[in-house]
Amino acid sequence: MIEATAIDAVLRTLADPTRRAIFERVVSSDEITVVELTRGSSVTQGAISQHLKSLKQAGLVAERPEGRNVYYRAQPEGLVPLADWMSHYGVFWRERFANLKTLLKEIDP
Amino acid sequence: MIEATAIDAVLRTLADPTRRAIFERVVSSDEITVVELTRGSSVTQGAISQHLKSLKQAGLVAERPEGRNVYYRAQPEGLVPLADWMSHYGVFWRERFANLKTLLKEIDP
């Protein structure tokens, strides 16, 4: 059985559009600070920090404090519970997953 | 860009543990009625019907009325938005394919 608590945390965390948008911005950038995330966002800095806390607890992001800044980066292994769940319950996911494996072989034969 | 509304509906629908459990039971069985789903569940029949409505609107299940019963079955193509969203981050994984190799082994050993 898939670990219920992990998939639960990941899905619940990604379900919120604002929080998911933050995660996507973290993914798109190598590293990004809270002020940078706050700029171009419709919510306040406090909300950003709260969402980052949720993302961190779900294992989706990691932080690197440096001086008064905190750099956030994506933690891809946090998506493993979701990928695992998909492999069980998503038939079509297997095909796309096969494509991903093909892609990887092209990159690193 | 991935269609925001679809991935939003799928994630929001699957985020609730009770509703996700219902979906998993529908997936596991070929076809299943509401009474069957209600048996062995901690919530009432009304709640089950409400969750099935959400799942149907998200495109995750389909129904087949027969007499006074309604048979539900999983609609795997409803997971495509989620798979697409994951694929999008497959690109992100490619940039860090060392991690991806680890992920692949964990997901599909």
Add this chain to the structure above:
DNA sequence: AAAATACATTAGTAGATACTCATTGATTAG
């Protein structure tokens, strides 16, 4: 040292939502 900057955290609030209970509509059984 004082001011400014970066981030986290708290309290309070408005809106969302998951649930129960009751009812309704439809179909089947006695």
Add this chain to the structure above:
DNA sequence: CTAATCAATGAGTATCTACTAATGTATTTT
């Protein structure tokens, strides 16, 4: 025909949560 069963829906409620505003804690700048 009447009673029972299946499922959907509505009203009402309690809980959850995403948000703002304000404050706190470091750290850096001037």
